[in-house]
Amino acid sequence: GQQLNQSPQSMFIQEGEDVSMNCTSSSIFNTWLWYKQDPGEGPVLLIALYKAGELTSNGRLTAQFGITRKDSFLNISASIPSDVGIYFCAGSATITQGGSEKLVFGKGTKLTVNP
Amino acid sequence: DAMVIQNPRYQVTQFGKPVTLSCSQTLNHNVMYWYQQKSSQAPKLLFHYYDKDFNNEADTPDNFQSRRPNTSFCFLDIRSPGLGDAAMYLCATSGQGTSPLHFGNGTRLTVT
Numbered sequence: 001g002q003q004l005n006q007s008p009q010s011m012f013i014q015e016g017e018d019v020s021m022n023c024t025s026s027s028i029f030n031t032w033l034w035y036k037q038d039p040g041e042g043p044v045l046l047i048a049l050y051k052a053g054e055l056t057s058n059g060r061l062t063a064q065f066g067i068t069r070k071d072s073f074l075n076i077s078a079s080i081p082s083d084v085g086i087y088f089c090a091g092s093a094t095i096t097q098g099g100s101e102k103l104v105f106g107k108g109t110k111l112t113v114n115p
Numbered sequence: 116d117a118m119v120i121q122n123p124r125y126q127v128t129q130f131g132k133p134v135t136l137s138c139s140q141t142l143n144h145n146v147m148y149w150y151q152q153k154s155s156q157a158p159k160l161l162f163h164y165y166d167k168d169f170n171n172e173a174d175t176p177d178n179f180q181s182r183r184p185n186t187s188f189c190f191l192d193i194r195s196p197g198l199g200d201a202a203m204y205l206c207a208t209s210g211q212g213t214s215p216l217h218f219g220n221g222t223r224l225t226v227t
Contacts, residue, residue, distance in 0.1 A: 033215050042119075042205050042218035043158070088157060090216075103216060105157035 003027075006089050006106030013079055014114050021087060021109040022073040029091035032065050032072040033103065037086045046087075047074070079113050086110050118142050119219035121206050127225045128196050136191040136222045138206030147189040148216065149181060150205040158205055164189060193224075201226045 006023045013019060023032070031050055035043035047058050049065035049072060056063055062075045072091070076083055089106040120139045128134040138147065146165050150158035162171045164183045178200070180192040193200055203223050207216040 031215075035218075040221075040223065042121075042207075042220045045215050045217065048215045102160070102163070107157050108155075 004089055004091055004104055004106040006109060008109055009107070010110040010112070012112045012114065015079060015081060017079050019076040019079055019083070019111060020073060021089075022071060023089035023091070023106045024071040025091060026070065027091075027093060028069040029093045029104075030069070031092045032063070033090040033092075034061075034063050034072070034074045035088045035090060037088060037108075039085075043088060076111075079111075081113050081115050084111055084113050119206055119208055119217050121204075121219035121222050123222060124220065125223050125225070127227060128193075129227055130198065131195045134193050134196055134224065136193075136204050136206075136224070138189045138191075138219055139187050140206075140208045140217075141187070142208055142210070142217065143186060144208035144210045144214075144217075145186075146209045146211075147183060148207040148209075149179075149189070149191050150207065152203040152205055152221070154202075161191070196224070196226045198226050200224065 004023045004025050033048050034046045036046050037043045046061055047056050047063040052065055052069045053067045054065040060077045065072055086108045088108045090103040092103050118141050122137050148163040149161045151161055152158045160172050161175045161179055162181055178194050182190045201224055203221045205221045206219040209216045
């Protein structure tokens with residue numbers, strides 16, 4: 001089946017630093033999504049990417065859909081303590097009945113920000 | 116305001132005692148999903164409904180069942196919970212087309 005390789009598995013950074021994480025796959029995906037999950041909460045959508053080469057920003061977050069459609073990265077600039085959490089990439093190439101998404105998740109990147 | 120609501124947030128059940136988790140949505144989305152997430156792991160899709168059509172994942176145990184009585188509500192039934200079923204259970208919804216999934220806050224299930 002389709003798999004996503006997400007790296008790094010964990011990151012420890014100082015407040016103010018920039019962060020970069022990425023996902024790669026041997027399969028082509030039509031959609032890339034980035035979610036953040038806080039402890040005890042559900043994943044919250046950060047950025048959605050729908051076109052190869054697309055670069056999208058959401059505040060201090062920037063994500064890109066790789067041109068080969070097999071990878072995506074997420075950058076966080078000027079990190080702050082509330083950026084702490086687990087970041088998941090998710091890709092979809094399987095279209096269910098009606099065209100809805102069936103997602104494959106990466107294993108997550110755990111981010112720790114030291115004040 | 117929460118758009119995908121899961122109740123309860125925390126559920127404790129005994130080994131082998133049936134348990135039902137609930138999910139409701141105000142988004143009027145066609146598709147509802149149930150994911151299982153174990154500690155430090157990615158969410159794993161159990162099954163989903165497109166309207167009333169049920170789609171089971173091939174590796175979802177028979178112990179897990181689901182019901183969707185109407186557009187707004189979806190239930191996860193675990194018929195005989197084992198210790199290995201302790202996890203966070205996440206409900207999500209999506210509309211037609213390439214809309215992303217919207218997750219609820221999950222129900223954390225403990226099996227004693």
